[in-house]
Amino acid sequence: MQLNDEQKVDEAVERRRFLGLTAAAAALATTGTATGCGVLGGGDGNVTLTVVAADYDLTGGDSTKRYWDGLVAAYRAKHPEVTVQVRIESWNDVDRTVAEMVKAGEAPDIAQIGAYADHAAADRLYSADELLSIPVQANFLAPLIAAGENRRTQYGLPFVASTRPLFYNRDLFEAAGAQPPTTWAELAAAAEKLKAHGVPTPFALPLGPEEAQAEAMMWLLSGGGGWTDAAEHYAIDSEANIRTFEWLRKNLVGKGLTGPVAPAELNRKAAFAAFAEGRVGMLNGHPSLVKEAAGKGIRVGQVPLPGIDGKPKTSMGVADWIMGFRQNGHRKEIGDFLDFLFSDENVLKFAGDNDLLPVTLTASARMETDPQHANLREFLKALPDTQLPPVGKTSWAAVSENIKQNIGRAVAPGGRPAEVLGAIGRAATAAEAAE
Structure with a gap:
């Protein structure tokens, strides 16, 4: 029997519910521009979240900044007690910038960068179970969940993805x-x-x-x-x-x-x-x-990229990652913000604006039927069966x-x-x- 996307999400929720409860029990037992800093959103909230994010605008424009501006404004409307400061960095610099911040003892609360494994191995990150609600965590595409794991625990949360036909x-x-x-x-x-x-x-x-x-x-x-x-x-x-x-x-x-x-x-x-x-x-x-x-x-x-005798069993997928750092102790606020970020509306907005692929089951299903994104259907079709590089290895x-x-x-x-x-x-x- 073929499951529709809603049924797949429900099944995934049940599958991962035990993992989330187990993780919780274990826990009880134990900006600016591509060249500078700035504040996107503001206010006098009780908690301030700092975010470092990569610039996806290939033309030198400010589309990435505008996305985060809109996201933060919409989030603040619902959570006025939380201030969110976003710093946008070029892809040439963003991973190094975060590494330098961590080394200086000034880790951001959230980083949207290219790799997570070193930070996960050093126990700097919250796990997905510690941050996300169960429906949000279960909604990720299966290959992206696997690729986000370090030592069998998911720390890397997929932000956007792509395939390569x-x-x-x-x-x-x-x-x-x-x-x-x-x-x-x-x-x-x-x-x-x-x-x-x-x-x-x-x-x-x-x-x-x-x-x-x-x-x-x-x-x-x-x-x-x-x-x-x-x-x-x-x-x-x-x-x-x-x-x-x-x-x-x-x-x-x-x-x-x-x-x-x-x-x-x-x-x-x-x-x-x-x-x-x-x-x-x-x-x-x-x-x-x-x-x-x-x-x-x-x-x-x-x-599809041909195989020796026809279509290969699998093809390559690529994902960029977002993660929450432990240093400042803002687990609840980070989790709430990421739950909001992973809503269909926000996932589709960023992926669609940048000709990239959404990372969740429900957003992928919506994009696949949207005539506006017909040019991405071949990529979408390949994504659920892709294999990603071994990014979970330090x-x-x-x-x-x-x-x-x-x-x-x-x-x-x-x-x-x-x-x-x-x-x-x-x-x-x-x-x-x-x-």
């Missing part, structure tokens, strides 16, 4: 007589046709240091592997992963189908810009690229950086995937053992 330029495909691929062989064949038609980059493969860990993970999953095994231990140099990179090196890079820039030197931002300018035939895309490319006259097609930050700096060498001329993946894998296993 294969994008292709419809006009270039039609001119070259290529078909949207469903297998690796079909992808290589389409790239050959695009190259023969004169497309500068038939397939963009950004394995440069900006986000190589994500591009690589998409390919590993499509090849039946991944960064971790079924027991959630690193398995970077598995046979499946080595096969995947051998295929990329031989069938795409080795045949000149990945364009004039070596994958190890190509960053995602440059690849996306080239796609939006009509110089790339295919790449693994992000929701924000749809609007950017369409704005420049590119007709974008979307299909070692992941260092492992991810190692991947960013070195994985591109695996597909270079004369590259040896087994050696490159083996070196990264040994370092990852050592880092995991030290957790």
Whole structure:
């Protein structure tokens, strides 16, 4: 029997009710702009919550600030006793800013950043059970709950999410007589046709240091592997992963189908810009690229990233995180504010404004039926079955950086995937053992 979204929420509520009561029993037993600080909202309340949040505006505007302004104003109307101060930081700085605040003994009450595991492992964060009402906690999509866990307890609360299907330029495909691929062989064949038609980059493969860990993970999953095994231990140099990179090196890079820039030197931002300018035939895309490319006259097609013989069992999802810090002791106020933030209205407002995906069952169901967000339906369809990077591991930050700096060498001329993946894998296993 198929459950509708309301039934799924009810079922999840019952499933997690015991967890919430158990956690409670255990507890009884035991701003401004992207370049500065400021106050969004105000007042003379009895409690002041401090929030540090990332800037999602890709155009240099103030859409993120306006979202938080509206959110705080609406919350204050219902909770005049709580003042909320929000500081907006660029993505280049926000994680470091929060780390510096924590080191200085001035942790914010709430941080909306890219990673939570280090803070969770150091016991700086409230768990989801300590903060959220049971219906709110149960409403998160299952892959995002799992990805938000450190040592089997959820500390990272998903803020927004995205998936990464294969994008292709419809006009270039039609001119070259290529078909949207469903297998690796079909992808290589389409790239050959695009190259023969004169497309500068038939397939963009950004394995440069900006986000190589994500591009690589998409390919590993499509090849039946991944960064971790079924027991959630690193398995970077598995046979499946080595096969995947051998295929990329031989069938795409080795045949000149990945364009004039070596994958190890190509960053995602440059690849996306080239796609939006009509110089790339295919790449693994992000929701924000749809609007950017369409704005420049590119007709974008979307299909799931092909697997070896067809659609892979799973694809990659990505989430950004929000969390509550223990230092100031404002557990109740933090929880009330986050319950408010995770209402359908607020979740949909931020996700929709930024061409990203909502993180809850009910908001996802509403977005899927909204004609205004028809361009996000392929992304939404993929999200419930995605696998996220192992962000719950405290070692992941260092492992991810190692991947960013070195994985591109695996597909270079004369590259040896087994050696490159083996070196990264040994370092990852050592880092995991030290957790």
